[in-house]
Amino acid sequence: MTDTRTIDIRPTREADLAPLRALIVETWHATYDATMGADRVTAITNDWHSLERLTREIEHPKAISLIATEGDRLLGHVLLTNLGQQDVQLARLYVNPTAQHGGIGTSLLNATLNQTDGATSMSLEVEEANSKARDFYAKHGFKQIERHSNCGDQDGIPTLILRKFLSL
Numbered sequence: 001m002t003d004t005r006t007i008d009i010r011p012t013r014e015a016d017l018a019p020l021r022a023l024i025v026e027t028w029h030a031t032y033d034a035t036m037g038a039d040r041v042t043a044i045t046n047d048w049h050s051l052e053r054l055t056r057e058i059e060h061p062k063a064i065s066l067i068a069t070e071g072d073r074l075l076g077h078v079l080l081t082n083l084g085q086q087d088v089q090l091a092r093l094y095v096n097p098t099a100q101h102g103g104i105g106t107s108l109l110n111a112t113l114n115q116t117d118g119a120t121s122m123s124l125e126v127e128e129a130n131s132k133a134r135d136f137y138a139k140h141g142f143k144q145i146e147r148h149s150n151c152g153d154q155d156g157i158p159t160l161i162l163r164k165f166l167s168l
Helices: 014-036 038-048 051-059 104-113 131-139
Strands: 008-011 064-070 073-081 087-095 121-127 143-148 159-165
Touching: 008 104, 014 038, 014 051, 014 073, 014 087, 051 064, 064 104, 073 104, 087 104, 121 131, 131 159
Parallel strands: 087 121
Antiparallel strands: 008 064, 064 073, 073 087, 121 159, 143 159
16 A cells, blocks of 8 residues: 655744644653653743744754644654754754654654755754654664753753764
8 A cells, every 4th residue: 555645844934833833842741741740841842942932943044944744734843953063953853743653753854964064963962761762863873972961951851962974
């Protein structure tokens, strides 16, 4: 049987920001409520994923924000930052919990690899307890290079820094 799904990956537009924020919040709660608690997840997403911050990200000249859609349904999002640097940052890669394990994350990751602007590596930060994400990135060639006790500006959330070297 042939898969007839048509997934579109395109740059994030301002009209996408409210549904994008909803996708991020849903994904964060599904992923992190068990390890961080729902109240902390809400506080983090209100800070890190506000509409104002998402707007700045899509307008930033050294970032690429892409979404994956199927028809009108938003399936996933990726944010690549530090364009023009030797080490670009995969700042965000989220797939709607109901669409995970369907190739959306791989498609979004591959879309960013085509836009790394001569970078030699791609790095990211992942919560240590997020084994699904760690497995995904390992499958795509990312290796652990550091471990920290704080994720971003959040104390007490062990995090790993992963890096993938890119072919030129």
